[in-house]
Amino acid sequence: MDLNPPPPKSWSIHTRPEIIAKYEIQERVGSGAYSDVYRALRLSDNLEVALKEVHDYQSAFREIEALQILQGIPNVVVLHEHFWREDEDAVLVLEFLRTDLATVIKEAKKGGGLQVGEVKRWMMQILCGVDACHRNMVMHRDLKPGNMLISDNGVLKLADFGQARMLMEPGYVAADANQEQGSISKEEYFREMDEVKAEISLDEMAKQTNVHDENTSCHATCTTGDIEEDPFKETCSYEAHEGEDLRHGFWTSCVGTRWFRAPELLYGSTDYGLEVDLWSLGCIFAELLSLDPLFPGNSDIDQLGRIINVLGNLTEDVWPGCSRLPDYRIISFSKVENPIGLEGCLPNRARDEISLVKKLVCYNPASRAAAMELLHDKYFVEEPLPIPISELRVPLSKSWQDEESPGEWYNYNDSDSDFDEFGPPRVTTTHSGFSIQFP
Numbered sequence: 522m523d524l525n526p527p528p529p530k531s532w533s534i535h536t537r538p539e540i541i542a543k544y545e546i547q548e549r550v551g552s553g554a555y556s557d558v559y560r561a562l563r564l565s566d567n568l569e570v571a572l573k574e575v576h577d578y579q580s581a582f583r584e585i586e587a588l589q590i591l592q593g594i595p596n597v598v599v600l601h602e603h604f605w606r607e608d609e610d611a612v613l614v615l616e617f618l619r620t621d622l623a624t625v626i627k628e629a630k631k632g633g634g635l636q637v638g639e640v641k642r643w644m645m646q647i648l649c650g651v652d653a654c655h656r657n658m659v660m661h662r663d664l665k666p667g668n669m670l671i672s673d674n675g676v677l678k679l680a681d682f683g684q685a686r687m688l689m690e691p692g693y694v695a696a697d698a699n700q701e702q703g704s705i706s707k708e709e710y711f712r713e714m715d716e717v718k719a720e721i722s723l724d725e726m727a728k729q730t731n732v733h734d735e736n737t738s739c740h741a742t743c744t745t746g747d748i749e750e751d752p753f754k755e756t757c758s759y760e761a762h763e764g765e766d767l768r769h770g771f772w773t774s775c776v777g778t779r780w781f782r783a784p785e786l787l788y789g790s791t792d793y794g795l796e797v798d799l800w801s802l803g804c805i806f807a808e809l810l811s812l813d814p815l816f817p818g819n820s821d822i823d824q825l826g827r828i829i830n831v832l833g834n835l836t837e838d839v840w841p842g843c844s845r846l847p848d849y850r851i852i853s854f855s856k857v858e859n860p861i862g863l864e865g866c867l868p869n870r871a872r873d874e875i876s877l878v879k880k881l882v883c884y885n886p887a888s889r890a891a892a893m894e895l896l897h898d899k900y901f902v903e904e905p906l907p908i909p910i911s912e913l914r915v916p917l918s919k920s921w922q923d924e925e926s927p928g929e930w931y932n933y934n935d936s937d938s939d940f941d942e943f944g945p946p947r948v949t950t951t952h953s954g955f956s957i958q959f960p
């Protein structure tokens with residue numbers, strides 16, 4: 522159902538002379554946790570663009586940096602230019618993309634479904650985009666169908682890099698569906714990422730001060746370094762701006778949209794990597810196959826509960842080392858005797874489709890297949906073949922907000938609501954504090 526957009530959070534874009542001198546603002550077409558997005562025309566040539574006014578410093582910084590690194594990659598949204606002056610919100614000028622993968626799924630569910638050849642072509646485009654991000658050591662951290670925008674001619678583009686992290690200096694070869702891959706192996710890029718993370722000393726981290734904006738969300742953090750420095754002084758960097766909790770590691774676990782959030786994040790990991798994107802990919806692929814979200818949790822505990830009901834309990838047998846996850850001993854679930862398995866979530870789907878999802882939706886991050894590997898999966902070269910991009914059915918517009926969406930960051934910090942929704946927990950005291958068990 523298309524609903525009217527809520528009122529914009531700011532009208533400042535209409536009063537910015539440097540913007541209205543170059544663009545004619547048409548209408549607001551979307552908004553997110555930190556942004557308002559407008560359709561506009563570039564006065565010089567009438568090109569349709571999206572003006573994304575970002576109300577959060579860190580989010581703007583990350584998005585601009587990631588899009589600059591990923592410039593020229595066919596499956597990533599184009600950043601034409603940006604405006605960002607002191608004391609003003611950043612405004613990103615992006616290519617305008619009318620619809621998204623969430624709308625494709627919604628339309629398919631309304632009637633007709635998706636043909637296997639269509640599913641394969643959407644998947645391949647997603648894989649090309651994610652592979653390019655990972656080759657450039659960009660961890661997106663918020664992959665979901667609504668962040669996969671689609672052009673009128675069927676090209677899918679990853680968007681919304683406001684939560685992305687740059688893991689190291691860019692320079693890897695961009696992925697292209699028609700190009701031979703292999704300039705860097707999965708092992709290499711995960712190893713290099715680990716090395717880079719190891720190089721960041723805790724001393725350096727300790728110099729940083731987090732500034733939490735309680736009115737926005739738990740990932741709205743920045744550092745004193747951020748504020749003082751010109752954000753674009755360095756063309757590339759590995760930023761150690763996170764580290765909310767130096768006892769654990771370098772990253773915040775508070776990222777991504779719940780339904781697509783990897784179990785290591787749900788268990789509070791701060792030492793995770795590109796594999797969190799691979800989990801999200803698996804959830805998106807399952808949704809393309811079933812037209813329903815794989816794990817539509819209504820709280821973080823419910824999210825974990827749903828995953829456990831499908832994959833079984835998380836134990837050292839399935840993921841050696843999982844018991845060291847920060848919240849592993851705090852949140853425990855009763856034994857699930859008969860997990861339904863991914864087969865149970867994808868009835869009527871072929872074995873090779875389920876096995877593709879299994880390569881991504883698995884507890885142990887090290888077992889998840891890299892995007893590059895999946896691009897070479899036999900699934901994509903077997904009949905029925907992926908249909909040409911020009912034959913994809915593209916919705917004419919985007920459904921506004923999904924009424925059933927998990928509400929992104931809504932109530933993330935409200936742990937009480939999580940517990941209420943899941944059922945009565947059993948709380949016991951332990952030598953290190955307490956433990957909560959859910960039925």
Ligand SMILES: Nc1ncnc2c1ncn2[C@@H]1O[C@H](COP(=O)(O)OP(=O)(O)OP(=O)(O)O)[C@@H](O)[C@H]1O
Nearest residue numbers: 551552553554555556558571615616617618681683
């Ligand atoms: N390039 C674009 N072309 C057309 N519409 C866009 C574009 N970029 C964003 N939008 C629209 O604006 C909405 C908000 O954008 P986006 O998701 O990037 O913002 P956000 O504040 O980072 O969101 P989120 O709350 O998901 O983190 C999107 O759902 C989409 O509808």
